[in-house]
Amino acid sequence: MRVTRRPAPRAETGAVASVPPATRASRPGWRDPRLWVGVLIVAVSVVAGARLLAAADDTVSVWAVAADTGPGAELAPDDLVAHRVRFADAGDLDHYFSVDDELPADLRLVRGVTAGELLPRAAIGAADAAADTVELPIAVDAEQVPPSVRAGTVVDVYLLAGGKDGAVRSLDDATVVDAPDLEATFGAATGRRQLVLAVPEADAATFLEALGRAESPVLTVVRGG
Numbered sequence: 001m002r003v004t005r006r007p008a009p010r011a012e013t014g015a016v017a018s019v020p021p022a023t024r025a026s027r028p029g030w031r032d033p034r035l036w037v038g039v040l041i042v043a044v045s046v047v048a049g050a051r052l053l054a055a056a057d058d059t060v061s062v063w064a065v066a067a068d069t070g071p072g073a074e075l076a077p078d079d080l081v082a083h084r085v086r087f088a089d090a091g092d093l094d095h096y097f098s099v100d101d102e103l104p105a106d107l108r109l110v111r112g113v114t115a116g117e118l119l120p121r122a123a124i125g126a127a128d129a130a131a132d133t134v135e136l137p138i139a140v141d142a143e144q145v146p147p148s149v150r151a152g153t154v155v156d157v158y159l160l161a162g163g164k165d166g167a168v169r170s171l172d173d174a175t176v177v178d179a180p181d182l183e184a185t186f187g188a189a190t191g192r193r194q195l196v197l198a199v200p201e202a203d204a205a206t207f208l209e210a211l212g213r214a215e216s217p218v219l220t221v222v223r224g225g
Contacts, residue, residue: 059084061099063119068152070177071133071198074108075119083118095120112175112198114152135177136204139192142182144220149195150179156222157197157207161214170207174199195221 064083069075082099096118097103103124110125110133138157149155157171178196199207211217 059086060093061085062093063097063099063101063103065113065115065117065119067115068112068150069109070112070135070151071109071175075103080119083116085118095122097121097124111173112152112154112177117152132201133198134201134204136174136197136199136207138195138197138219139190140195140219140221142191142193144218145193145195146221146223149176149221149223151176153179153223155195155197158220158222159207159210159214160218160220161210167220168210170210171197171199171203174203 061082062085063080065075066079066081069079087093108125109123111123113119113123153176154173155171155176156169157174158167159170160167174197176195177198180194182191182193
């Protein structure tokens with residue numbers, strides 16, 4: 001049997017495919033809530049940024065001591081470093097020296113200041129105020145000295161004379177000028193640690209008299225706050 005194939009119908013040449021009309025996005029009007037939400041976010045960001053900048057501006061450069069320094073020492077520019085500090089109370093700045101302050105050349109430390117400590121005005125005095133300060137060496141059993149004691153530390157020294165009085169505080173608020181490690185001195189053999197304290201001359205004399213009168217004296221060093 002003969003099968004006849006019919007040709008597929010051809011598309012009409014004049015036919016055009018239909019295209020949906022293009023839609024343009026309309027700009028949001030001033031009543032559109034999305035516009036106001038965006039404006040609010042921008043405003044909050046600007047205010048937050050302004051406050052952060054204002055907080056950063058609250059810091060002030062203040063002089064700090066670069067290394068442990070004992071009383072009687074005269075501070076040179078190389079002995080100071082600038083630290084940026086933010087004080088909770090603006091009046092606290094009056095107790096320290098800002099980098100804009102000029103340190104008088106004839107003033108010296110009247111008490112020890114540790115490395116990194118802000119330079120307090122109370123630690124500075126006239127040269128003659130530190131003239132009566134002497135360096136007093138003492139030898140203390142190693143177990144009677146806190147390991148954290150170093151140059152610049154403020155300590156109290158107690159004297160145990162073996163009598164009825166017990167331990168007596170013989171030196172108050174003495175500044176450690178030098179505190180070598182036990183291994184760096186002859187103390188490695190004796191087990192005694194040497195400390196050099198800066199104390200008023202009168203206090204040193206009183207302490208040595210009490211030490212000379214004591215039988216089998218024992219010294220104990222207590223670190224201050």
